[in-house]
Amino acid sequence: MNHAPVFIDTHAHLAMSQFDRDREAAIARAQAAGVARIVEIGYDLPSSRAAVALAEGHPAIYAVVGLQPNHIHEAPPDYLEQVRALAAHPRVVAIGEIGLDYYWMRAPAATQEEVFRAQIALARELGLPVVIHSRDAQADTLRILADAARGHPGVMHAFSGDWSYAQACLDLGFMLSFTGTLTYAKATALHQVARQAPLHMLLTETDSPYLSPNPYRGQRNEPAYVRLVAERLAALRDEPLDHVAAQVWANAQRLFRSCE
Ligand SMILES: [Zn+2]
Numbered sequence: 001m002n003h004a005p006v007f008i009d010t011h012a013h014l015a016m017s018q019f020d021r022d023r024e025a026a027i028a029r030a031q032a033a034g035v036a037r038i039v040e041i042g043y044d045l046p047s048s049r050a051a052v053a054l055a056e057g058h059p060a061i062y063a064v065v066g067l068q069p070n071h072i073h074e075a076p077p078d079y080l081e082q083v084r085a086l087a088a089h090p091r092v093v094a095i096g097e098i099g100l101d102y103y104w105m106r107a108p109a110a111t112q113e114e115v116f117r118a119q120i121a122l123a124r125e126l127g128l129p130v131v132i133h134s135r136d137a138q139a140d141t142l143r144i145l146a147d148a149a150r151g152h153p154g155v156m157h158a159f160s161g162d163w164s165y166a167q168a169c170l171d172l173g174f175m176l177s178f179t180g181t182l183t184y185a186k187a188t189a190l191h192q193v194a195r196q197a198p199l200h201m202l203l204t205e206t207d208s209p210y211l212s213p214n215p216y217r218g219q220r221n222e223p224a225y226v227r228l229v230a231e232r233l234a235a236l237r238d239e240p241l242d243h244v245a246a247q248v249w250a251n252a253q254r255l256f257r258s259c260e
Contacts, residue, residue, distance in 0.1 A: 005245035007230050008037040008252045009223040010177055011097075011131065011157050011205035014061075015040060015050035018209040018220055026208075027058060030223035036060060037249075038223045039205075039256065041097050041131060041157075043068035045079065048086050055091035062256060064094040066119050068133050069101040069112045080118055087126055093256035095123035096131025097157055100144075103136040113144060120148045129153035129255050132174070138165050145172050153255055158207050162189040163196055170201055175255060177203035180213030180221060183232045194236045199247045203255070204229045 009030065019026055030038060040055060041064045042048025048065035055063040065086040067075050076082070087095060098119040100112050107115075123130045132154055134141040138161060145154075149172070156169050159176040166176055176197055181187050194202070204226050206212075212221035213228040234244040 003242065004034055005230070005242045006249055007033070007035045007227050007245055008039070008204065008249055009035055009206050009208070009226040010039045010155065010203045010252055010256075011041050011179075012038050012208040012223050013041060013043070013047070013210075014038070014208065014223070015047055015054060016209055019222075026222045026224070027060070030226075031060060033224040033227050035223050035226055037062065037252070039064055039093065039252075042066055042086075043097055044071035045075065045082055045086075048083065052086055052089050052092065055089075061091075062093045063089065063091050064096045064131050065092055066095045066098045066131070067115060068097045069099055069116070070104050070106045072111065072115045073107045075115075079115075080122060083119065084122055084126070087122070087128060092128070094129045094131050094154075095119050095126070097133040098130060099133035100137035100141050101133065101135045102140075109140070113140070116144060117148055120144075120152070124149075124152055129155070129257075132156050133158075142168050142172070145169075145174065155203055155255060157205065158211065159193070160190065161193070163192050166193040166197055170197065175201045175203050175251060177205045178229055178233060179205055179207045179211040180217070180225065180229055181211055182229055182236075183213040184217070191236050194233055199237070199239070199244065200251060202233065202248060203251055204233065204248050 040051040051063035155175040208221040
């Protein structure tokens with residue numbers, strides 16, 4: 001039997017307008033490239049609803065719902081109830097993306113923390129893992145996760161820290177997910193993380209339409225390109241691609257329990 005490697009894009013935003021022209025074609029290209037699963041991530045209420053709708057229309061797509069820190073300032077007061085209602089859908093596999101963003105700082109840090117903690121508590125209540133967005137906020141992210149989510153399943157999406165930050169996340173039980181930035185020659189700290197972290201804690205993603213891998217850097221990203229992330233991960237670890245792809249697939253299954 002011949003098993004071609006099968007890939008998973010654990011973080012995409014196909015509902016964004018960048019895909020309005022060719023969304024279905026992009027999904028078809030992903031499947032043709034061996035990307036058998038795509039996890040569509042919400043960042044506000046409309047995109048969370050869109051993620052559920054995409055998952056309903058495509059057996060290969062699962063949904064994640066939640067409020068990303070750059071969108072909490074525009075969320076209605078009953079946002080948590082709305083996220084809870086969306087999360088009841090059987091194709092929702094996690095709460096996310098949630099976290100802290102001190103680069104854009106669109107809401108005060110205290111508000112970001114309050115909304116982050118509220119959504120972690122919701123994930124715990126619902127028995128769903130969490131997808132974490134953290135930008136320029138490593139210390140506070142670790143403090144909040146250690147306090148509110150230690151041992152709760154989750155993933156550091158678009159991981160971009162050094163080995164010591166990676167170790168701290170792994171110590172809390174969080175997986176690390178790599179994007180196209182892993183393919184950049186100058187990302188040496190990230191390469192070190194990819195080599196040293198245990199394979200059973202690693203995931204691959206595109207964060208489409210952002211963070212395209214080489215040779216597509218600067219262009220719109222799409223789920224088909226997650227294969228390039230997996231290839232780079234395998235090369236950095238000096239392990240066969242099919243082994244790495246199979247383990248990443250198993251990791252995603254373990255994290256997103258209903259995401260087979
Ligand atoms: Zn994202």
